[in-house]
Amino acid sequence: MKKIGFIGYGQMNRMLVEGFLQTSAVNPEDIIISTRTREKVDPLLERYPDVRVFKGNPEVAEVADLIIIGVKPLEVTGVLREISDIRNDKIHIVSLAACVGTDLIARFHPGKITRILPSICSTIGEGISLCYHHESVDPESARYVEDLFSTISTVKPIDETLFEPAGDLMSCAPALLSRIFLEFALAGSRHCSLSPEECLDMVVTTAFGTALMLQEGADPEDLIRQVATPGGITEEGVKIFERDLPAVFDKLFETTLAKYDLVKEKIAETAGQMP
Numbered sequence: 001m002k003k004i005g006f007i008g009y010g011q012m013n014r015m016l017v018e019g020f021l022q023t024s025a026v027n028p029e030d031i032i033i034s035t036r037t038r039e040k041v042d043p044l045l046e047r048y049p050d051v052r053v054f055k056g057n058p059e060v061a062e063v064a065d066l067i068i069i070g071v072k073p074l075e076v077t078g079v080l081r082e083i084s085d086i087r088n089d090k091i092h093i094v095s096l097a098a099c100v101g102t103d104l105i106a107r108f109h110p111g112k113i114t115r116i117l118p119s120i121c122s123t124i125g126e127g128i129s130l131c132y133h134h135e136s137v138d139p140e141s142a143r144y145v146e147d148l149f150s151t152i153s154t155v156k157p158i159d160e161t162l163f164e165p166a167g168d169l170m171s172c173a174p175a176l177l178s179r180i181f182l183e184f185a186l187a188g189s190r191h192c193s194l195s196p197e198e199c200l201d202m203v204v205t206t207a208f209g210t211a212l213m214l215q216e217g218a219d220p221e222d223l224i225r226q227v228a229t230p231g232g233i234t235e236e237g238v239k240i241f242e243r244d245l246p247a248v249f250d251k252l253f254e255t256t257l258a259k260y261d262l263v264k265e266k267i268a269e270t271a272g273q274m275p
């Protein structure tokens with residue numbers, strides 16, 4: 001069994017560790033964690049005492065076959081620098097960070113590199129993990145990583161240049177969709193005596209059913225036609241969305257893509273300042 005190192009134990013790496021343990025994809029004794037605030041791992045250790053927590057990132061690099069880096073984008077190059085001289089030809093780096101390209105990682109790590117963009121939906125075994133393997137990755141190692149992430153998500157191999165716009169659609173989407181559901185529910189509660197909670201429950205339950213129908217092959221335009229009969233009431237609502245939503249979603253992509261560029265510039269600056 002490969003030893004899997006996790007650097008950083010925040011939202012994403014916690015989700016991955018929990019998911020890999022729950023699905024038995026990885027044994028507790030094969031998991032090694034280092035993170036800035038070590039106490040955050042204590043609740044995991046109470047349930048899985050065989051998981052190892054190391055003081056520093058270099059110690060993880062001494063033993064791990066694969067290291068999943070789950071720190072914030074601007075912190076990635078610092079971590080890479082710490083572990084760059086340790087067994088690097090033997091370690092397969094998997095970076096979860098948005099905006100940190102494999103070419104930049106390759107400046108610090110001459111070994112195998114994969115980028116994965118996970119979704120918080122994988123907390124419940126759902127959602128997509130975008131995946132891109134750098135040219136350094138052989139087919140067997142690529143399959144290993146894809147199989148591992150398939151235990152908690154649907155793995156979607158994708159060209160690295162598409163990570164940012166696709167990230168909006170699957171990684172940012174749980175936040176974006178929650179905002180939409182919440183606004184829908186709040187508007188409902190402003191226009192009747194139902195509580196916001198009751199409205200949200202109706203929206204979410206219906207969104208779940210709608211998503212299932214679409215996932216099972218229903219065509220969205222057909223579904224719209226079935227519910228929004230010509231001249232009917234729903235059609236009035238659909239018309240409002242048709243008129244107003246394209247601009248809203250275009251604005252969303254324009255804004256997030258510009259922000260990705262800014263963060264990338266900052267990361268490149270940080271990396272450039274490194275000895």
Ligand SMILES: NC(=O)c1ccc[n+]([C@@H]2O[C@H](COP(=O)([O-])OP(=O)(O)OC[C@H]3O[C@@H](n4cnc5c(N)ncnc54)[C@H](OP(=O)(O)O)[C@@H]3O)[C@@H](O)[C@H]2O)c1
Nearest residue numbers: 008009010011012035036037070071072073096097098118
């Ligand atoms: N959140 C999402 O939905 C999502 C989705 C896709 C991709 N991502 C990517 O996943 C990465 C992690 O995101 P996250 O939401 O899990 O962030 P997070 O909750 O802030 O977790 C980051 C973790 O890294 C630790 N850390 C920071 N610097 C470190 C260092 N030098 N050495 C060791 N550990 C260090 C932090 O320690 P402390 O506990 O002391 O802060 C924290 O535990 C990011 O790069 C992000 O772009 C996130």
